[in-house]
Amino acid sequence: MTVIVILVALFALLLVGVPVAYALGMLGLSMLYLGGFSPLMAPQAILSTMDGFILLAVPLFLLMSNILLKGGVGRDLFAAVQAWVGHWPGGLAVATIISCGIFAAISGSSVATAATIGTVAAPEMISRGYNRRFVYGLLAAGGTLGILIPPSIPLIIYGFVTEESVIALFMAGIGPGLALIALFILYSILSARFLQSYTPVEPVSWPERWRATLRAAPSVVLAAVILGGIYSGAFTPTEAAAIGFSVALFITGVILRSLTWAKLWGAMVDSMSTTVSILLIIAGAKIFGKAITLYRIPQDISAFLSDWVATPLGLIVVVSVVLLLMGLVFEALSMVLIMTPVLLPAALAMHFDPIWFGIYMVILVECALITPPVGLNLYVIQSVTKSSLGEVSRGTLPFLVLMLLTVALLYLWPDLALYIPFKL
Amino acid sequence: AETTMRISLQLPMKSHLGQNLKMFKDEVEATSNGDIAVEIYDSAQLYKDKEVPQAVGSGAIEAGVASLTRFVGDVPMVDIFYQPFLFDSEEKVRKAVAPGSPVRGPIDEAIQGTGSTVLWWQAYGGAIMLSNGGPISSPEAMQGKKVRVFGKTLGDFTTAAGGAPTIISGSEQYLAYQRGTVDIGMTGVSGVQSRSLWEVMDTITVTNHADIEFIVVVNTDWWNALPQAHKDIIAAAARNAENSVRDEMSAIEGRAYAAAKENGMTIYTPTADELAQWQAVSQPVYDAFLEKTGDAGKAMLEAARGF
Amino acid sequence: MRLVTAIETATAWLAASLLTLSGGMLTYEVVARYFFNAPTIWAAELSQLCLIWACPVAMGWALTHRRHIRVTAVTAQLSPRLRQWAEVLSILVILVFSLVVLAYGFEIFFDSFERQRTTGTMLDMPSWIPEASVPAGFALLILSCLTNLWRALSGTLPDEEGVME
Ligand code: NA
Ligand code: NA
Numbered sequence: 058m059t060v061i062v063i064l065v066a067l068f069a070l071l072l073v074g075v076p077v078a079y080a081l082g083m084l085g086l087s088m089l090y091l092g093g094f095s096p097l098m099a100p101q102a103i104l105s106t107m108d109g110f111i112l113l114a115v116p117l118f119l120l121m122s123n124i125l126l127k128g129g130v131g132r133d134l135f136a137a138v139q140a141w142v143g144h145w146p147g148g149l150a151v152a153t154i155i156s157c158g159i160f161a162a163i164s165g166s167s168v169a170t171a172a173t174i175g176t177v178a179a180p181e182m183i184s185r186g187y188n189r190r191f192v193y194g195l196l197a198a199g200g201t202l203g204i205l206i207p208p209s210i211p212l213i214i215y216g217f218v219t220e221e222s223v224i225a226l227f228m229a230g231i232g233p234g235l236a237l238i239a240l241f242i243l244y245s246i247l248s249a250r251f252l253q254s255y256t257p258v259e260p261v262s263w264p265e266r267w268r269a270t271l272r273a274a275p276s277v278v279l280a281a282v283i284l285g286g287i288y289s290g291a292f293t294p295t296e297a298a299a300i301g302f303s304v305a306l307f308i309t310g311v312i313l314r315s316l317t318w319a320k321l322w323g324a325m326v327d328s329m330s331t332t333v334s335i336l337l338i339i340a341g342a343k344i345f346g347k348a349i350t351l352y353r354i355p356q357d358i359s360a361f362l363s364d365w366v367a368t369p370l371g372l373i374v375v376v377s378v379v380l381l382l383m384g385l386v387f388e389a390l391s392m393v394l395i396m397t398p399v400l401l402p403a404a405l406a407m408h409f410d411p412i413w414f415g416i417y418m419v420i421l422v423e424c425a426l427i428t429p430p431v432g433l434n435l436y437v438i439q440s441v442t443k444s445s446l447g448e449v450s451r452g453t454l455p456f457l458v459l460m461l462l463t464v465a466l467l468y469l470w471p472d473l474a475l476y477i478p479f480k481l
Numbered sequence: 482a483e484t485t486m487r488i489s490l491q492l493p494m495k496s497h498l499g500q501n502l503k504m505f506k507d508e509v510e511a512t513s514n515g516d517i518a519v520e521i522y523d524s525a526q527l528y529k530d531k532e533v534p535q536a537v538g539s540g541a542i543e544a545g546v547a548s549l550t551r552f553v554g555d556v557p558m559v560d561i562f563y564q565p566f567l568f569d570s571e572e573k574v575r576k577a578v579a580p581g582s583p584v585r586g587p588i589d590e591a592i593q594g595t596g597s598t599v600l601w602w603q604a605y606g607g608a609i610m611l612s613n614g615g616p617i618s619s620p621e622a623m624q625g626k627k628v629r630v631f632g633k634t635l636g637d638f639t640t641a642a643g644g645a646p647t648i649i650s651g652s653e654q655y656l657a658y659q660r661g662t663v664d665i666g667m668t669g670v671s672g673v674q675s676r677s678l679w680e681v682m683d684t685i686t687v688t689n690h691a692d693i694e695f696i697v698v699v700n701t702d703w704w705n706a707l708p709q710a711h712k713d714i715i716a717a718a719a720r721n722a723e724n725s726v727r728d729e730m731s732a733i734e735g736r737a738y739a740a741a742k743e744n745g746m747t748i749y750t751p752t753a754d755e756l757a758q759w760q761a762v763s764q765p766v767y768d769a770f771l772e773k774t775g776d777a778g779k780a781m782l783e784a785a786r787g788f
Numbered sequence: 789m790r791l792v793t794a795i796e797t798a799t800a801w802l803a804a805s806l807l808t809l810s811g812g813m814l815t816y817e818v819v820a821r822y823f824f825n826a827p828t829i830w831a832a833e834l835s836q837l838c839l840i841w842a843c844p845v846a847m848g849w850a851l852t853h854r855r856h857i858r859v860t861a862v863t864a865q866l867s868p869r870l871r872q873w874a875e876v877l878s879i880l881v882i883l884v885f886s887l888v889v890l891a892y893g894f895e896i897f898f899d900s901f902e903r904q905r906t907t908g909t910m911l912d913m914p915s916w917i918p919e920a921s922v923p924a925g926f927a928l929l930i931l932s933c934l935t936n937l938w939r940a941l942s943g944t945l946p947d948e949e950g951v952m953e
Contacts, residue, residue: 078856103889103893289660292822333842347527442943554906627827
């Protein structure tokens with residue numbers, strides 16, 4: 058009963074248009090007040106959020122990718138990949154996915170990945186006669202790689218909430234990320250071969266290939282430095298973000314000379330703005346989280362799940378359905394923040410690895426990003442391509458199936474995620 | 482229940498501190514016939530360790546467990562337990578933590594001034610050093626090495642011994658050792674067992690250079706408003722919990738050392754000569770302590786040296 | 789109104805600079821540790837302090853420039869009149885929240901200030917320095933709430949700027 062009242066109140070606040078952060082915060086504060094708990098918990102939760110060293114990685118990764126973005130790196134990247142694989146069957150589609158994968162390795166966000174690659178790849182693919190719906194779906198889904206392949210803002214937040222190692226989470230995202238890229242590529246080639254007609258791209262000359270590659274090389278090197286640095290222990294994720302920011306400045310300001318002062322200032326303000334809204338949501342969710350913990354709601358749900366769902370498979374099926382439904386209307390971060398404290402105890406009781414569970418959650422959050430009515434990547438592709446939400450959503454359907462297939466693979470073979478961090 | 486006592490804990494229930502709280506809860510709930518309900522919020526569901534002093538002192542929650550050194554911002558004297566090699570045997574530790582002792586007495590009293598009342602102390606064991614490819618037998622072995630520390634005083638000690646301190650959280654410890662972000666680690670030996678650190682480090686040097694204590698504090702206003710009967714029940718259970726964990730501590734550490742050995746770790750105990758070298762480099766840490774704590778700290782230190 | 793707008797612009801400028809500064813400090817830290825084996829004791833803490841101050845002070849600016857993540861699926865379908873009332877309601881919620889957090893946040897800050905509590909970290913700075921960011925930020929947010937309430941009541945709503953996550 059309490060749970061239903063809380064859910065109704067939450068929906069009412071959100072639908073009236075109260076920003077997610079304040080809706081969660083106000084609801085949590087009201088619950089604290091009604092339950093006779095101290096409202097001091099609200100400012101304490103806000104301070105505690107801003108005081109998390111790992112969360113400092115959020116603005117810095119944003120700065121890095123925004124600087125690269127303003128420096129036109131997305132265009133260079135796509136041009137280089139296209140020069141190599143553009144003439145394959147479905148070559149532009151393959152180039153799009155690979156570009157999404159590489160950009161994902163320098164950006165922590167799905168929306169930025171979808172927007173960057175979408176802006177350059179969508180017009181190109183459509184002019185070559187690719188099926189529109191396929192293009193929309195491909196870009197919306199390809200963008201979600203941004204949060205599975207490290208760096209990843211949702212993984213940082215999962216690590217912050219659960220006190221698990223962010224480095225391990227980052228490493229664990231690589232395997233499933235590559236699996237997803239492989240599945241997307243396979244589907245693109247098959248779909249191009251059998252389901253649609255398009256004008257093939259002429260192979261590009263070798264000198265042209267090398268020129269395009271050279272221009273894109275710095276950002277690929279940057280991605281490698283960041284991943285390698287984290288993996289080798291040279292720096293923590295937060296420090297990696299700082300290094301990434303400095304190197305991005307160097308690449309766009311000194312090597313490519315594509316960054317102006319105005320663009321730099323734009324990148325700084327955009328990063329600040331996103332950081333403020335993300336950290337406030339985390340703080341709001343923390344207040345809400347304390348309130349539901351004191352009402353013993355996560356504890357009750359966890360007990361309920363372990364009473365009624367007897368097997369690990371059963372748990373994953375139930376949780377996946379809940380997350381998919383929730384993902385229809387919830388935005389990605391709130392999902393991680395609200396559901397992790399509720400679900401993780403039940404998962405740990407069934408001996409799931411907490412790192413594995415984080416990756417599993419992030420793949421389902423990726424699904425949420427491409428399911429209507431609330432899916433940020435749908436909105437991005439819709440605005441980039443000037444199309445309807447319905448058409449973009451229908452296009453994502455086959456990719457949604459591939460993502461659920463990856464979840465199944467991950468369940469059957471947990472090492473898909475855990476091999477790189479713990480066994481390599 | 483007439484009274485609800487919520488306790489915030491950073492560690493999971495399965496840790497020995499969690500089990501100790503569970504014992505307290507069971508006793509209180511049984512002897513009060515359910516008049517007092519104890520709710521434990523483990524794994525930092527409500528507060529992280531470092532937030533506990535403020536949360537309990539302000540009355541945002543009734544009770545919490547925090548590492549003693551978390552109170553250093555209010556009570557600089559708590560750092561006596563991190564003065565290198567001051568309490569390097571169980572006997573000395575027991576004398577220091579006895580209720581009302583010249584070391585614990587002034588600390589409990591000073592914490593009272595922060596709005597919290599100390600219910601009981603939970604033993605956590607001594608700090609040891611972890612390394613790869615040989616023990617950290619003397620300060621020479623620490624020269625120029627990067628060292629994982631937890632807290633400022635251990636950092637100062639590391640600097641005094643010629644190492645470079647880096648603060649790394651408990652959760653990032655494993656990978657920091659595996660990837661070589663740091664060369665040497667400081668932790669309690671039970672942490673070696675709970676985090677399987679033998680997979681990434683091969684040597685323990687039993688320095689016992691600091692004594693790690695946790696304390697369970699309650700909000701003073703809440704405590705004073707309790708009926709006397711409830712206070713008595715809680716105080717009695719707290720005393721039992723304190724004695725139990727103190728008595729078990731050497732067995733807990735013994736099991737952790739055995740597990741470490743079983744998993745291939747070398748366990749090295751420094752010789753008297755090596756310990757003297759360690760103590761010789763530690764003087765700046767003591768000087769800083771005296772400078773911060775004045776006469777009260779001086780009296781405490783003298784008492785401790787007499788144990 | 790114009791004063792509040794100027795304050796908002798200044799806070800945005802400050803917040804963006806603080807975050808960029810933290811990137812510079814942490815880069816220095818890595819270089820110092822990795823190449824000179826001399827980790828600093830200040831970089832991690834001061835860059836954290838940048839985050840602690842940057843976020844709260846820019847809340848008001850973010851509200852006015854509509855940078856917060858919100859669900860617009862329903863409000864977008866409403867008539868202008870209803871949308872205006874939804875906006876008023878939504879600002880009132882933020883205002884109430886801000887007033888409560890301001891009051892209790894000030895209590896936390898003031899307690900540490902009076903007791904001269906320190907953080908007990910490597911730099912051991914006074915605890916009120918980070919803690920003051922919350923009351924300061926929410927006081928600024930209240931100012932922005934009031935001007936936006938006025939805008940909503942007089943029917944001059946700005947367009948959504950949206951936010952990239
Ligand atoms: Na990424
Ligand atoms: Na969705």
